[in-house]
Amino acid sequence: MDVKTLQRNLTLAGRPVTVDGVMGSQTMTALLKALYGRSAPAGRLDALGPALATLMRAEGIWTPLRIQHFLAQAAHETAGFLDMEERGGPSYFAKYDGRADLGNIRPGDGSRYHGRGIFQLTGRANYRSMGRTLGLPLEENPVLAADPVVSVRIAVAYWLARNINAKADADDLDGVTRKINGGLNGLADRRDRLAAIRKLWGAA
Template sequence: MSIVITPAMLKRIAPTASPAIIEHLAPALTARFPERPFDVTTENRAAHFLCHAAHETDGFRTLVEYGDTAYFRRYDGRKDLGNETPGDGPRYRGRGIFQLTGRFNYRIFGNRIRVDLEGNPARAAEPDISVQTALHYWNDRRLNPLADRDDIVATTKKINGGRNGLADRKAKLIRAKAALQGRPAAQAIHEIRQESAKATTASKRAITGTAAAGGTGLGTGTAAPKPAAGFDYGLAAVIVITVAAMGFLGVRAWMKSRDAKAFAADAALGSGE
């Protein structure tokens, strides 16, 4: 199956996208997706790739990592990145869809696509080259099978190393699927708002659970009798378990509240049409 990507589709995924970037990214994606060994030839594979691409490029607004020269100097001397010459940090800053970083990666990926990125690092931010390096990165991490399972958590962990920006990636995945399937953008926004509502409800439940845990055996004055003498191991166990439960629920409440805000912020961007 051949996947055709248009600038209009990319704008639906990321309504604040740079017109100059998506104008050149779209044909590059269409041309490179079916190439071997990438084989991004199904809606799920394309949708997952595009949602992560949109997130990592700040909504297709940049193909160069944000920051000034002073900021990137902290990467000078990073042997794990191959940065052994003064100035390598700024010179080999993150570029491309998935932020190719470090002299070593510029050399390796440049050799794979037959472009001297080590000698011409700025070229890593060219749309077609960005697509090629990103697809090699995607293939190296065997992300197609995870996309086939529609596992956004697993693909996020493979790309990010954790769950950073998961709600935003989920929102963009919803948009990408709708765009690829030709469904109305309004339908995608409705789904994103539903996700925001679900996260808000989960946050409130966690807050209620935290309050309930705090009132169990602590502060009620009735749940656990005071020991006549010595150390009450039973009471200590209750305290430890209660505090742990409150901590877990408190963190969950915060995370779900954060997710709700991320979904709401994405929905507020509009349809992109």
């Protein structure tokens, strides 16, 4: 699907994005590749597209504003879906050791439970909690959080738990960013990525 066809299949009329009534995995994958094909491996985008289309639609993250804000935040957090894991090694991740707020109570927990996935799941307690929510052994096998499909499940659950749809519906980039980041770190890049999505969408 070329960019012009993709643009024809997207709308900003306040309705869910549709392609013959449904935004399918083909369109989501084409959107990701048009935006991030130069930064992320094609195979990763091929895996993320269907997972995002299926889960976001099923969970109601499916109006243009919600999709745009979700993808802009996801693209910032992953550097255009290039990084599905926090960069660093054991010495860097040691900064998380002993962090009671993250539930890191054992030596090496900082490295074992470093940031993974679209929105960087971090800390033993968060891996345990998210694992219970999704019915996955994330505490026992934390590398699962970096799997593209699992990372989408985590990101969608994270988004819903924080009621980020409300901020997206208000087109409140600052509010969405605070919900994702806890502050406004990287706000300029998040804004640029949102603008890039909207330009391709045909809203600019």
